Amino acid sequence: MNILVLVKQVPDTSDVKFDERGVMIREGVQSILNVFDQFALEEALRLRQKYGGEVSVMTLAPEQAKTAVQKCLALGADKAYHISDKAFGGSDTLATSYALSLAIRKAGNFDLIMAGNQATDGDTGHIGPQVAEWLGIPHVSYVEQVLSIENGRATVKSILEDGYRIVDVELPALFACLPPTNFEYTNPSMSGIIKAKSKPYTWWKADDIDGDKSKFGLNGSPTRVLKMYPPPKRSRGTVFTGDYHDAVKKIIEALMEKKVIE
Amino acid sequence: MLDFTFTEEQEMIRESVREFAQKKIAPIALEMEKTRQIPEDIIKGMADLGLIAPTVSPEYGGQGFDAVTAGIIAEELARADVTGSIPVFYLVQASWGHIFDKYGTEEAKREVLPNVTKGKWFLGIATTESDAGSDVAGTRTTIRKEGDHYVVNGEKMYISGVREAYTRGGGHITIAKQNPELGTRGMTLFYLPLQSKGIIPTYVDDLGREGISTGGFTIDNVVIPKHYIIGEENRGFYIVHEGYEYARGLISVICAGAGLQSLERGKKYLKERKAFGQPLAKFEALQFRLAEHYTKLSFLRLGAYWALWTYDQEAKGKATRFEVSKAIAMAKMFASEWSNAAIDEVMQWQGAFGYTRECPDQAAWRAIRSFAWAEGSKEIMRVIVSRELLGKEYISYK
């Protein structure tokens, strides 16, 4: 089983602030590995343990994203591909997924490609499905668990708004992964961090991947960002304080008053 | 060439430890005041990550970390555990694990160290006695050779981790007199398992760091095998100081980390709490105190890492024993005082709440206070620096 995990470094959005123009303040914001991607990686490592094989990770990003990739290696991935070139500047999701799909072809034959369901910054959820389309392979989104892999097929659990579905799919395929709410992320161990240093790390520039260069970067990006602004702030609502029993009582009274319950 | 950056690898280590410590340790730290032990799942988590005695070589279950890297872990643990218990649990084993690894026999290392790094056993240090602390030469405990083994008699007091080693397994690197007539040149260091026949533990009701015990034990004709001797016989006094220096370096980082973390809490409080119609943070009298403590502790932090770096330089043959002793003593000289002063200030900012048990800073204050004595008192740090500056002939006693 050869698995590739697509990973992205994102700003730590647990503490995001915007300036008065609505532009995100990046200063002082730490960069982290997209948590969805860490989940995808941990799922891939679990599969490796069960079925053997190798787990590679790939990112298309400026050089500084190396820390996120290095974390993947420390968590147990076997090797890394890092595609970085000014030519990719200004890429929208279409151009990003195109370049990624070319790099994936070059990197080798993978039985399985895993991605995060979405990146916590861009948050489009495009990349996984788009990469699959460029490669002409099936994909499943909202994958919470890969249940089994047998005879060139995989069974996965995919989360729906009101439940879940079990999907049986032919490999190679791409899964966009979504961690269960109570997922406990692993911290890289000290020995993992030491070993990461000596694992294969491949750098590619735009010239290293074959494809239509006019589809790279800003030129290959049909999307135009006209304006960015944070969503309007919602009012805080009513907060009920006090001791647990009192608060519950007050909430029930308020709901009854509004005729939500009787 | 002056470069204050950590390596990429060290930054990753810091991040991983910080995440673990803030997620798992910080929320339960104050509970240790009552439970008086480090939760088992935290010990296991630390062992799984490789945080227990990471200074031990990989072949015995450690990570082979140098002193600076060991310091990074110490700082993050100190920033998370306000009771200081886990930092003590960590620093003692990191320092003395390093000494065991460097001077222990192959057989003893195979037997003991993997159990330590896995978090099963505790490894401590026992030099202090009721009548001998700073003056290690005043040690009364004796060790004598009998055929192919040794017999130890005496007592040790004010020792960290007695309950841990007595109940979990493990023991203490212990010093005793083998040839009393030779003074400091007649002392031997050895590993003493606390579950040995002839050991009776006692416990001290400490002022702080409740998650780890302090106590003592009597040693009544305890037999230890030859391979438990650490380093050469009669060289104990010298080896033990190397270990103390390691520990003092880590303690200095811990003091800086705990103090700076307390200032973080204080800063938040100053901004939130209002008096006389404005946030406390607007009062310059308080701003200046924040600025002063922050500056002192930042210098302490730098000094502590520099001292640990000096220790690592010695291992590379680029610094002498004396340079290391001096650097480490300079780092520890003000460590507990400055940290305690900063934490005390943060307690003050919090008004009456600062004097309650709920206030995390009171626990930090009590923990840090111990480092004015533990692993070498602040006065002894002055003795060492003076000795290095003036020369041995000016030591006022022999």
Ligand SMILES: Cc1cc2nc3c(=O)[nH]c(=O)nc-3n(C[C@H](O)[C@H](O)[C@H](O)COP(=O)(O)OP(=O)(O)OC[C@H]3O[C@@H](n4cnc5c(N)ncnc54)[C@H](O)[C@@H]3O)c2cc1C
């Ligand atoms: C018009 C436009 C211009 C842009 N210009 C820039 C720019 O100049 N610089 C810039 O940095 N960004 C730019 N972006 C953002 C960039 O295109 C997106 O961040 C990127 O395409 C991923 O989209 P997303 O963040 O929504 O990821 P999603 O589609 O939500 O991510 C889903 C999953 O896909 C994988 N994935 C996503 N991105 C990558 C990647 N780069 N490498 C490997 N795997 C990945 C991860 O597994 C991730 O969890 C631009 C976007 C637009 C629309």
Ligand SMILES: Cc1cc2nc3c(=O)[nH]c(=O)nc-3n(C[C@H](O)[C@H](O)[C@H](O)COP(=O)(O)OP(=O)(O)OC[C@H]3O[C@@H](n4cnc5c(N)ncnc54)[C@H](O)[C@@H]3O)c2cc1C
């Ligand atoms: C919480 C805690 C944990 C400890 N854990 C351990 C442990 O795990 N293992 C261990 O072996 N020990 C441990 N100790 C003991 C510690 O190392 C000693 O307390 C320390 O070395 C001082 O010795 P003492 O207490 O006997 O004080 P003394 O040596 O009796 O000194 C009393 C006072 O006189 C000062 N003084 C002594 N000599 C001089 C001098 N020449 N000039 C100026 N002032 C001087 C000292 O600084 C001190 O303030 C621990 C102590 C504490 C508080």
